[in-house]
Amino acid sequence: MKKEQFTKKIHNFGDGNVSYIEWNDESELPGFQFSHATGFNSLTYRKLLEPLSNEFHIRAIDARGHGFTETDAIPKKMYDWVVYRDDLIRSVENFVKEKGEPIILGGHSMGGATIMQVAASRPELVSGLVLIEPVLIPKFNLNLIKLGRKFPAFKFLSLIKEATSRADSTLKRRREFPNKEMIKKSYKGRGAFTTWVDGFLDDYIDGGTKTEGDCHILTCHPEWEAATFSSWKHNAMESIKKISCPITLLQGEIGSTTQEPGIKLLKLRDPNGTFKIINNSSHFLPMEYPEIVQKEIIKIKNRI
Template sequence: MTSPEYREFELDDGVMSARVWPRAGAPVMVFAHANGFCASAYGRILGQLADRFEIVAPDLRGHGRSRLPTDPETHRSWDIHAADLRALYARLPQAPDLLAGHSMGAVSTLLAASKMDTCPVLALVEPVVLPLSFSLFARWPWHNPLKGRFGLAKQARRRVNGWPDRAGATERYRRHKTFASWAPGVLEDYLADGLVEDANGVHLACDPQWEAANYESQGHDVLRAARVVGSRAHVLRAGRGSTVVNRAGLERRGVTIEGIDGVGHLAPMEAPQRVAAWIAGIAGIADTARG
């Protein structure tokens, strides 16, 4: 199996880091991660796809090894992540043949693709697609109406963010019930770049304030993007606790939705082999489209 390497891409306001599985002459896939995570968390999936793609998995703004400025107080939508992805696509030697992502990364990928002159096939795992009324409410022009109201954001702000060493942090995460259902090795993959060492020990690469702001910043227009992309978008929806709430809205815009039973929103962490197999199937559709 090909091992990933790190590459850095200069954007207008900083550096985006990416894990890259190089494969000269192969089609290119770009995969974007979920809020609070980083590219390293998806190694069990992406490694399985490295025999057919050159894979570029960036750390989004405020995550992992990327060095891009963040301002939780003014953050209003995931359009900023979409803009970063478009900037990344433009800096690749070869245009992407398949765009993929999970949760916030899936939505950001959809938003980015909707503004591309030539849109490739999209494989989107558990994008956050809320009811239309909720999305309209979130786009209130004068202030962020979700600030302080989102349970996940409140939870993120209470998150412990500092340990004496990496081993202690890892052990604490292993004991947490959230990670009990994760496949072997995924937690360690995530913490590889999800933790940052400094003079005082280790802390989270994604600051909890930024993670919380991402949860609350729902001012982007997912359905407009879906209307533009249409049938080129394919969605994998979890069997329980799915964030694809407005399924009908996506389907009316031509998006194909498939289900994955027995897992929740963090399906890539719980069932990496099944998610990788689904992406491989969508890659076959992309191959046909290119042919």
């Protein structure tokens, strides 16, 4: 696969600048738009997307509160991922208008859940879905998250503590660093970054930090990231019954966030779809096995 250089761009939909990266902006190749996971940014996935630039006209958007997008992101008002869905619909509408045809959407984690809601709400915009570890949480678990968010005193209960642990640990994350080298040293080989192949962490840092005074800071504020994790009103499973396009679902073998009955429901929507668990992979499989994900993205294009 050849590699084209991406271009950094800004688009204002009326409530602030939305940042994105793009490959092949003047080509007649089919459109493919990618949505990142909570706390990450579009540039994080450069090594996944760039090799696909001979197959697609590609865009990857920084979600609200992430990367270099400058729309309002108020943690106390974040209870529902519908804001991510609505933001994404506007950018997809714009892309589809330029292409003159529906486009394929890909997304990781929160991004995967969000593109499902776009496909359910606006099916005429979407020709196919590549779902990589989409967050599909049973209603019972969402209710536990709700209790933990609204009544922190209940977190002594083990089920609620477990349901809210990711948000709680995010709130403790350091945001300011003296330089990028220190950020990399703090993250490399640790936590979520343990299994990433070379290059992804550097792109995550480049796409998700900025200089402020004498410091380098994370552009996704830990409070916004935690509020996203602890949102309970979203339910991507409810959107599945309205999805009508081809589906590819890629799951991690270890610690998957894609839970039943979501998988069974997706298979009912597309009996001929691709549903794979990637051996030895985790929730971060795009950063662990990018070549496998690339092949599946090309396959769905050829199936449409």
